[in-house]
Amino acid sequence: MQALTIIRHEHRNMTRVAQALRGLGDRLGNSPSDLDFRKIEYIIDYFEGFTERYHHPKENNFLFARLLQRAGAARPLVERLMRDHEKAPVHLVRMREALTAADIDDATRRARLSEIIAAFHGMIGAHMHSEESELFELARTHLTEDDWREIDAAFASHIDPLDSTEGEGDIALLRQRIMALLPPLDTARPPAGDAAVGAAPAAMMLEVRDLKTRYGRIEALHGVSIAVAEGQLVALVGANGAGKTTLLRCISGVQPASGGDILLRGQSIAARRSHHRVRAGICQVPEGRQVFGPMSIEDNLRMGAFTRRSAGIEDDLEKVYAMFPILKERRTHPAGTLSGGQQQMLALGRALMGRPRILLLDEPSMGLAPVIVEEIFRTIRALKEDGITILLVEQNARAALSIADHAYVLETGYVTLEGPGKELLANDEVRRAYLGM
Numbered sequence: 001m002q003a004l005t006i007i008r009h010e011h012r013n014m015t016r017v018a019q020a021l022r023g024l025g026d027r028l029g030n031s032p033s034d035l036d037f038r039k040i041e042y043i044i045d046y047f048e049g050f051t052e053r054y055h056h057p058k059e060n061n062f063l064f065a066r067l068l069q070r071a072g073a074a075r076p077l078v079e080r081l082m083r084d085h086e087k088a089p090v091h092l093v094r095m096r097e098a099l100t101a102a103d104i105d106d107a108t109r110r111a112r113l114s115e116i117i118a119a120f121h122g123m124i125g126a127h128m129h130s131e132e133s134e135l136f137e138l139a140r141t142h143l144t145e146d147d148w149r150e151i152d153a154a155f156a157s158h159i160d161p162l163d164s165t166e167g168e169g170d171i172a173l174l175r176q177r178i179m180a181l182l183p184p185l186d187t188a189r190p191p192a193g194d195a196a197v198g199a200a201p202a203a204m205m206l207e208v209r210d211l212k213t214r215y216g217r218i219e220a221l222h223g224v225s226i227a228v229a230e231g232q233l234v235a236l237v238g239a240n241g242a243g244k245t246t247l248l249r250c251i252s253g254v255q256p257a258s259g260g261d262i263l264l265r266g267q268s269i270a271a272r273r274s275h276h277r278v279r280a281g282i283c284q285v286p287e288g289r290q291v292f293g294p295m296s297i298e299d300n301l302r303m304g305a306f307t308r309r310s311a312g313i314e315d316d317l318e319k320v321y322a323m324f325p326i327l328k329e330r331r332t333h334p335a336g337t338l339s340g341g342q343q344q345m346l347a348l349g350r351a352l353m354g355r356p357r358i359l360l361l362d363e364p365s366m367g368l369a370p371v372i373v374e375e376i377f378r379t380i381r382a383l384k385e386d387g388i389t390i391l392l393v394e395q396n397a398r399a400a401l402s403i404a405d406h407a408y409v410l411e412t413g414y415v416t417l418e419g420p421g422k423e424l425l426a427n428d429e430v431r432r433a434y435l436g437m
C-alpha cells in the first residue's frame with residue numbers, strides 16, 4: 001500500500017503548487033506583473049508535465065482499474081474521479097488560452113483568467129479530498145496483495161519533480177522552475193473553494209521524505225515518508241525492530257540519513273547537527289526515560305532548558321509542576337528515587353522545558369504498570385490539547401491509535417499502511433498483527 005503514501009505525498013505537493021497558482025490568480029485583479037503571467041505558465045507546465053503525464057495515468061491504469069475489477073460498489077466513485085481526470089487537461093487548455101489572451105491592461109480578460117484558475121483550484125482540491133477520504137478506504141479493503149505489488153511498483157517508478165533533484169530533463173526543468181516560485185510550506189495559503197477542502201490542511205510541522213539510513217552495510221529504513229501537521233498527534237506503530245526508534249533518531253539527528261530529506265516547517269534540516277535541531281524545536285524523549293538519577297528532579301528539569309536564555313524558564317518550571325504536582329513535591333530529591341511512571345513524567349517535563357515545536361516520544365509506556373500507562377496516555381492527550389505537536393512511537397498500538405489523529409505502520413523499514421488513528425484501529429490487518437485479534 002506504499003502507493004497510497006506516494007499519492008498522498010504527491011497530492012500535498014500538488015496542493016502547494018495549486019495554492020501558489022490561486023495566489024497568482026487572485027493577484028490578477030490588482031496589479032499583476034509580467035512575471036506573474038510567466039509563473040502561471042510554469043504552473044500550467046507543471047500540471048501538464050507531471051500530473052497529466054505521470055500521476056493521473058498511474059491512478060487510472062493501476063489503482064482505479066484494479067479497484068473497478070475488485071469492487072462493484074466503488075464504480076460510481078471511480079467513474080466520477082476518472083471524469084475529473086478527463087476534465088483536468090481541458091481546464092488546463094482553457095487556462096492556457098485565457099493566459100495567452102490576458103493582458104496586463106485588460107481587466108476583463110484578467111478576470112476571466114482569474115475565474116478559470118479559481119475553478120481549477122477548487123476542482124482539484126475537491127478531487128484530491130475525495131480520493132483520500134473515500135477511495136483510499138475502498139482500496140485498502142478490496143485490493144489483494146498482488147494488486148498492491150503491481151500498483152506500488154508503478155507508483156515507485158516515477159519521480160515527483162518537487163521531491164527529486166534528479167530525473168529526466170523535462171522533470172528537472174519543471175522542478176527548477178516550480179521550486180523557484182513556491183512559497184515555503186507554512187506560509188502557503190489554505191485552498192479555498194470546495195467546503196470540504198476548505199477545512200484546510202494545517203501547516204506542515206515535520207515532513208520526512210523518502211528517508212534511508214543504514215547501520216554499516218544493513219539498510220534499516222528503505223525510503224520512509226511521513227508527515228506531521230502542526231498541532232497533530234501522529235503515531236508510529238510496528239513490531240520490534242521495524243525501525244521506529246531509528247526513524248526518531250534520524251529526525252533528531254543522532255543517526256545519519258543516507259538518503260531523503262527531513263523538513264521542519266518547510267525548511268530542510270537534514271544537514272543540521274543534532275544540537276541545531278534541538279534549537280530549531282525538535283525534542284526527543286528517549287526510550288527508557290534516561291533521566292539523570294543522582295541529580296535532583298528540579299535540576300533535571302532545568303537541564304531541559306539548556307538551549308534557552310533565562311527568560312521565561314521559571315514560569316515554565318511552574319507550568320510543568322502544575323502539570324505534574326508530584327515532581328514539585330519532590331523537587332529536591334534525586335531523580336533516581338522516582339518510580340518508573342514518575343520518571344516518565346520527569347522526562348516529559350524536561351522536554352517541555354525546551355519549549356519544543358515538536359515532541360518525539362519513544363515508547364513512553366514501556367515497562368509501566370497498566371494504571372500508570374493510562375495516566376501517561378492521559379498526559380499525552382492533554383499535551384496535544386495544549387496544542388503541542390507530537391510524533392509518538394508505541395508498541396501499545398491500541399492506546400496509540402486511539403488518541404492519534406493520523407498514524408503510520410512501519411514494517412522492516414517500510415511504511416506499509418497509514419491513515420487516521422481510528423481507521424487503522426478498525427483495519428483487519430492492524431487488528432491481526434498488532435492488536436492480537
Ligand code: ATP
Nearest residue numbers: 215216220238239240241242243244245246247395
Ligand atoms: P524496538 O521497538 O525493538 O525498539 P524499533 O522499531 O524501534 O524496535 P529499531 O530499534 O529502530 O526498531 O531497529 C531497526 C533495525 O535496525 C533492527 O533490525 C535493529 O536490529 C537495527 N539496529 C538498531 N540499532 C542498531 C545499531 N546500533 N546497530 C546495528 N543495527 C541496529
